[in-house]
Amino acid sequence: MKLCEICPRNCKINRTDSSGFCGVNNKIIIRKVMLHKYEEPILTGKKDKGSGTIFFAGCNLGCVYCQNYDVSHSNKGKEVSPIELADIFKMLENAGAGNIDLVSPTHFTEQIIEALKIYKPKIPVIWNTGGYEKPKTIEKLEGLVDIYLTDFKYANNAYALKYSKSNNYVENVKNSLKIMKKQQMKNVFVENKLVSGIIVRHMVLPTLIKDSIAVLDSINEILGNEAIISIMSQYVPMGEAYKYPEINRRITPLEYKTVLAHANKLGFKNAFIQELESASSSYTPDFNSIIIDL
Numbered sequence: 001m002k003l004c005e006i007c008p009r010n011c012k013i014n015r016t017d018s019s020g021f022c023g024v025n026n027k028i029i030i031r032k033v034m035l036h037k038y039e040e041p042i043l044t045g046k047k048d049k050g051s052g053t054i055f056f057a058g059c060n061l062g063c064v065y066c067q068n069y070d071v072s073h074s075n076k077g078k079e080v081s082p083i084e085l086a087d088i089f090k091m092l093e094n095a096g097a098g099n100i101d102l103v104s105p106t107h108f109t110e111q112i113i114e115a116l117k118i119y120k121p122k123i124p125v126i127w128n129t130g131g132y133e134k135p136k137t138i139e140k141l142e143g144l145v146d147i148y149l150t151d152f153k154y155a156n157n158a159y160a161l162k163y164s165k166s167n168n169y170v171e172n173v174k175n176s177l178k179i180m181k182k183q184q185m186k187n188v189f190v191e192n193k194l195v196s197g198i199i200v201r202h203m204v205l206p207t208l209i210k211d212s213i214a215v216l217d218s219i220n221e222i223l224g225n226e227a228i229i230s231i232m233s234q235y236v237p238m239g240e241a242y243k244y245p246e247i248n249r250r251i252t253p254l255e256y257k258t259v260l261a262h263a264n265k266l267g268f269k270n271a272f273i274q275e276l277e278s279a280s281s282s283y284t285p286d287f288n289s290i291i292i293d294l
């Protein structure tokens with residue numbers, strides 16, 4: 001009997017007949033497959049029809065501001081085998097996808113590895129993660145994943161615990177980022193499209209500006225200021241954010257500018273930033289539809 005320790009939660013449950021914190025057993029469940037252009041523009045080329053995005057059911061984080069907590073921690077969706085997942089990679093590739101964008105993949109790492117060993121797409125494979133990864137698990141992805149698109153949500157576990165139900169986020173996001181860096185020593189572009197490398201995302205939360213600054217310091221320490229970062233302003237209080245008055249609002253222009261000023265001070269040259277107007281639920285794909293739609 002194999003007990004699950006895929007991610008830093010270490011639930012140690014047998015996923016053949018039960019599920020842990022992530023809410024799913026060991027059968028791959030897909031919530032949605034689509035071509036879309038919501039990701040950073042360097043991930044798709046001019047001729048691409050968007051990112052070939054596969055949204056997996058379940059999540060190993062428990063963000064109180066998640067707009068889809070109930071759905072993201074349920075097993076609602078379409079069950080597929082690794083062979084069928086490999087077929088979906090091919091289908092997206094044939095449909096003109098510029099990459100295979102695996103969203104919230106962590107809890108299905110072993111099954112995704114199996115699928116990627118059946119068929120490794122010719123387009124970049126993106127590991128689009130909340131950053132709550134175990135370094136040992138990231139090691140298994142060497143040679144299979146081309147781009148790490150990882151969140152770095154918090155620099156202080158007190159916030160990670162309060163807002164994402166994790167008491168060991170910070171050490172794991174940092175140590176996993178070091179392994180990602182070992183695998184992807186530099187960012188490689190072909191015709192202005194990133195084909196291998198790392199993008200680190202950080203969504204600025206209201207009030208937690210000092211923590212955002214500490215996150216930028218950590219990214220700088222681990223990857224240096226040549227790293228590609230994405231500083232997001234799109235936070236909208238959703239889910240249970242209303243229970244936490246300090247984060248129950250959008251960020252202010254001053255808060256965002258303060259974080260951007262620190263990125264500038266650290267010398268980050270490759271930073272994606274957003275207009276504050278982008279804080280809208282229009283960025284959120286419709287998860288009510290579970291069927292594959294291309």
Ligand code: SF4
Pocket residue numbers: 004005006007008009010011012013019020021022023059060106107108
């Ligand atoms: S993948 Fe799921 S069951 Fe396994 S340790 Fe992480 S949260 Fe727990």
